[in-house]
Every structure is written in structure tokens, then in C-alpha cells.
Amino acid sequence: MREKAYRNLSEKLRGSVITPGSGEYEVARSVYNAMIDRRPEAIVRCADEADVVTAVNFARNEDIAVAVRGGGHNGAGFGVCDGGVVIDLSSLRGVLVNPATNTIRAEAGCTQADLSHAAHDFGLAVPLGVISTTGIAGLTLGGGMGYLSRKYGLTVDNLLAANLVLADGHFVTASAAENPDLFWGIRGGGGNFGIVTSFLFRGSRVAQVFAGPMLWEMEHARELLEWYREVTPAQPEELCGLFTFLKVPPGPPFPEELHGKTMCGIVWAYCGSADLVEEAFRPVRKFRAPKFELMGSMPYPTLQCMFDAIYPPGLQWYWRGDFFSEIPDAAIDEHLSYAEQLPTLHSTMQFNPVDGAASRVNRHETAFSYRDAKWSMVIVGVDPDPANAEKIMAWTKDYWTALHPYSLGGAYINFMADEGIDRVKASYRDNYDRLCEIKRKYDPNNFFRINQNIKPSMEITM
Numbered sequence: 001m002r003e004k005a006y007r008n009l010s011e012k013l014r015g016s017v018i019t020p021g022s023g024e025y026e027v028a029r030s031v032y033n034a035m036i037d038r039r040p041e042a043i044v045r046c047a048d049e050a051d052v053v054t055a056v057n058f059a060r061n062e063d064i065a066v067a068v069r070g071g072g073h074n075g076a077g078f079g080v081c082d083g084g085v086v087i088d089l090s091s092l093r094g095v096l097v098n099p100a101t102n103t104i105r106a107e108a109g110c111t112q113a114d115l116s117h118a119a120h121d122f123g124l125a126v127p128l129g130v131i132s133t134t135g136i137a138g139l140t141l142g143g144g145m146g147y148l149s150r151k152y153g154l155t156v157d158n159l160l161a162a163n164l165v166l167a168d169g170h171f172v173t174a175s176a177a178e179n180p181d182l183f184w185g186i187r188g189g190g191g192n193f194g195i196v197t198s199f200l201f202r203g204s205r206v207a208q209v210f211a212g213p214m215l216w217e218m219e220h221a222r223e224l225l226e227w228y229r230e231v232t233p234a235q236p237e238e239l240c241g242l243f244t245f246l247k248v249p250p251g252p253p254f255p256e257e258l259h260g261k262t263m264c265g266i267v268w269a270y271c272g273s274a275d276l277v278e279e280a281f282r283p284v285r286k287f288r289a290p291k292f293e294l295m296g297s298m299p300y301p302t303l304q305c306m307f308d309a310i311y312p313p314g315l316q317w318y319w320r321g322d323f324f325s326e327i328p329d330a331a332i333d334e335h336l337s338y339a340e341q342l343p344t345l346h347s348t349m350q351f352n353p354v355d356g357a358a359s360r361v362n363r364h365e366t367a368f369s370y371r372d373a374k375w376s377m378v379i380v381g382v383d384p385d386p387a388n389a390e391k392i393m394a395w396t397k398d399y400w401t402a403l404h405p406y407s408l409g410g411a412y413i414n415f416m417a418d419e420g421i422d423r424v425k426a427s428y429r430d431n432y433d434r435l436c437e438i439k440r441k442y443d444p445n446n447f448f449r450i451n452q453n454i455k456p457s458m459e460i461t462m
């Protein structure tokens with residue numbers, strides 16, 4: 001251990017250096033996914049951009065591996081490492097809204113809740129994901145999808161600029177006007193090119209949404225999936241429906257007779273005009289009445305935290321995903337079979353719509369490649385008990401293996417486990433070569449490698 005080096009580093013920071021001897025260490029090294037149990041040499045908790053530059057220069061000079069942490073939600077646990085240094089931005093949570101330009105600058109340690117809360121006061125929103133405690137940094141750099149994506153695109157489609165610290169310690173801006181190649185790469189290419197200190201987003205005029213879940217009995221699951229694949233892509237882009245298989249949580253607001261029951265459902269979010277809600281839901285209402293629903297008008301930030309309590313930090317998670325443009329009958333057969341085997345109360349499968357505005361962007365316009373997909377599927381095995389880790393992993397892998405032949409071939413990098421280079425390549429398809437070029441330019445030594453890694457050259461395998 002380089003104790004003296006860490007003491008010296010500490011003196012140069014406004015933030016702190018947390019080492020195994022510190023009382024904060026156990027909490028500081030933990031990430032959202034409790035299946036990840038890694039022990040870094042130190043966690044550098046940055047207080048400002050200058051600290052990020054200092055931490056990068058320190059790690060490069062010491063030749064030590066670096067993990068970068070925002071919200072700590074990464075499924076594969078890339079926000080922490082064994083033996084290296086974690087550059088932790090979770091204290092950088094400022095948000096500045098400019099109502100004159102409808103833009104929002106958010107520091108890279110913000111959670112979705114931080115950003116949405118600040119933007120909402122100005123009647124603005126950015127398309128983000130479905131759990132409010134997720135960090136905006138990892139989410140944005142991978143693409144970012146959620147309730148507003150059919151109408152307003154992916155999170156990266158609303159990114160105007162980002163400030164980054166590069167591997168050589170330089171501080172740069174990436175935007176359409178400055179370092180456009182880097183700007184292209186960070187819109188889907190993950191944390192491969194540098195550490196983002198802040199993002200500048202375009203805000204859209206979304207305040208209230210009409211939203212919530214509808215659940216049906218499993219005996220209607222085939223009919224629901226057939227209806228979902230045909231009808232939902234043709235619905236107005238203001239209406240987004242996340243299809244899901246789940247076990248009903250054992251508590252209010254769910255009626256007791258449904259507790260623990262395997263069901264299928266759609267979580268709806270309508271972000272258009274309140275006058276048109278009824279019309280937007282007319283086709284939904286024509287379909288079979290749900291067994292349970294909890295629909296209503298609510299502020300967008302409220303929708304974002306609707307499921308937070310079901311998924312607190314500290315559960316075991318295992319992830320697999322893929323993109324789909326069709327859900328053929330044979331795929332539905334597999335879904336029904338694996339849904340019936342949902343291994344635990346928290347495990348689930350979800351289809352996240354990425355059609356509409358997200359699909360109108362050319363697949364070569366950003367690093368995010370799957371603009372031809374209609375859905376990004378995620379299968380997650382989740383449970384509080386580490387004893388069930390094998391069980392949830394096996395179910396997730398088997399389910400994914402059964403569905404993969406019907407997919408477009410690759411997954412959203414944020415819905416993947418640590419699955420190796422071929423799966424990373426499959427995420428980017430013909431954008432991968434350009435990503436390698438950009439990696440060679442901005443990070444030729446693969447300093448930022450604890451991520452869904454893009455290799456600067458064939459020789460570098462670590």
C-alpha cells in the first residue's frame with residue numbers, strides 16, 4: 001500500500017481519500033449491486049473538477065488501475081475495483097437550470113432524482129431511466145432510455161455538451177462544436193474516453209405525466225404480449241409502455257390476494273397534453289381490463305421514484321439484455337415459460353421501448369448503434385439473499401440464451417453483465433471501429449478500462 005502517496009494526495013484535494021483504515025471505507029466501497037464485493041486501495045471522493053484532475057494525474061503517475069463512480073448503479077459493478085483507485089464523483093451533485101435557453105447543467109455525481117427535481121421547478125425534464133437513485137453519468141454515457149424516450153429520444157439525444165478530464169489530465173469540452181469526435185463517442189461509448197465532470201442537457205417541456213402500472217393474470221400473458229408488440233409501436237409517441245413480468249410485491253397498494261403472485265403488466269407513462277389522455281389510452285382501454293391498476297396524473301419526478309422502494313440498494317443483481325425489433329410467436333413461447341419460473345420476488349423482465357424519436361436518429365450519428373430496435377429487453381435476477389445468487393444468475397442466463405436468437409444481436413451496454421469483448425462489439429456493431437479510433441486518440445493506453453471496454457488496439461487485452 002502506498003500510504004505516503006495517499007497522504008500526499010489528500011493534501012492536494014478539497015475532497016478526501018478513503019483507505020481501508022478509514023471508518024468510511026466499507027460504505028464507500030459498496031455499490032448498489034450487493035453481488036459486487038471489491039476492495040480498492042483507495043477511494044478518492046472528489047469535491048470539485050480540480051480534484052478529478054488531481055486524482056487522474058495521481059493514478060496515472062502511480063500506474064494504478066482506475067474505476068470511476070457516479071451513482072454506483074452499474075450492474076457489472078464497474079464503479080468499483082479490486083486493488084485500484086476509485087475516482088468517486090458522487091459528491092458532485094450541483095444542477096443549474098437556465099430557463100432562458102431551456103438547458104440544464106448537471107454535475108456528474110447527480111442521481112436522476114437530483115436532475116429531475118431541479119428541472120421540474122422550471123417545467124422541464126430530460127429523458128432518464130425508471131429508478132430515481134440511478135446516477136446520470138453511467139446512464140447518459142451508455143445512451144439512457146426511459147419513459148420519455150419515444151417522444152424525446154435517448155438521454156444522449158438531449159446531450160448538448162459535456163466537460164471531461166482526459167487520461168492525460170487535460171480538461172476539455174465535448175460538443176458538436178468542440179472535439180466533435182469525442183462528443184460522438186461519449187453518446188453511447190460509456191466511460192471509455194475520460195471522466196465527465198458535468199453534462200449540459202436540453203430540457204423538454206414536461207411537468208405532469210399520466211402514468212402508472214396495469215397488471216394482468218398470467219393466463220392473459222400471451223394475448224397481452226401479442227397486443228403489445230402490434231399496438232404499442234403505433235401509439236402516439238407521448239405514450240410509452242414498459243412491458244414486464246413480475247411477482248407482485250407483498251404490501252400496499254397491491255391487494256393482498258395478489259401478493260407474491262406472478263403477473264404480467266405494463267407500466268404506462270403519457271407525457272402529452274392532459275386533454276388528450278383519454279384518447280391516448282382508448283386502445284389500451286379496449287384491451288382486456290387489467291386485474292389491478294394504479295394510474296393517475298403526477299409530476300414526472302414522482303413517476304421516476306414510483307418503484308424506488310421496491311429496489312433499494314443492497315440487493316443481489318444479475319443482468320442480461322438484448323435489443324429486439326420483433327417479438328415473434330416462438331419468442332413469446334419462451335417468455336411465457338421463463339416468466340412462470342421467475343426465481344424470486346424481485347426478479348423481472350422488461351421491454352423498454354426505443355422506437356419513436358429514439359429511432360429517428362441515424363445509427364451512425366452517435367456511438368449508440370441500435371436505432372433500428374423497437375425494444376431494449378432487460379432480464380434481471382434480483383434477491384436480497386446472497387444464498388440465492390446462483391439461482392438468479394442461472395435463471396437470467398437461461399432466459400437470455402433462449403431469447404437471444406430472436407434479438408438483433410447485441411445489448412444496451414447498461415443492461416449487460418461483464419460479458420467480454422465480443423458482446424461489447426455486438427453492442428456497437430459497425431460503430432465499434434470508429435470508437436477504437438477515438439479511444440486511440442483520447443486514451444491510447446487504455447487508462448479507462450474498468451467499463452464495457454473499447455480496446456485502443458488489438459494488442460491491448462486488459
Ligand SMILES: Cc1cc2nc3c(=O)[nH]c(=O)nc-3n(C[C@H](O)[C@H](O)[C@H](O)COP(=O)(O)OP(=O)(O)OC[C@H]3O[C@@H](n4cnc5c(N)ncnc54)[C@H](O)[C@@H]3O)c2cc1C
Pocket residue numbers: 031032067068069070071072073074075077078079080089108128129130131134135136137138139140141142143144145146190191192194195196197311414415450451452
Ligand atoms: C435499478 C436500476 C434501474 C435502471 N434503469 C435504467 C433505465 O430505466 N434506463 C437506463 O438507460 N438505464 C437503467 N439502468 C442502468 C444504468 O443506466 C446503469 O446501471 C448505469 O451504469 C448507472 O450509472 P451510475 O452512474 O449510477 O453507475 P456507476 O456504477 O457509478 O458507473 C458506471 C460506469 O459508468 C462510467 N461512469 C460513471 N461516472 C462517470 C463519469 N463521471 N465519467 C465517465 N464515466 C463514468 C464508468 O465506466 C462506470 O464504471 C438501471 C440500473 C439500475 C441498477
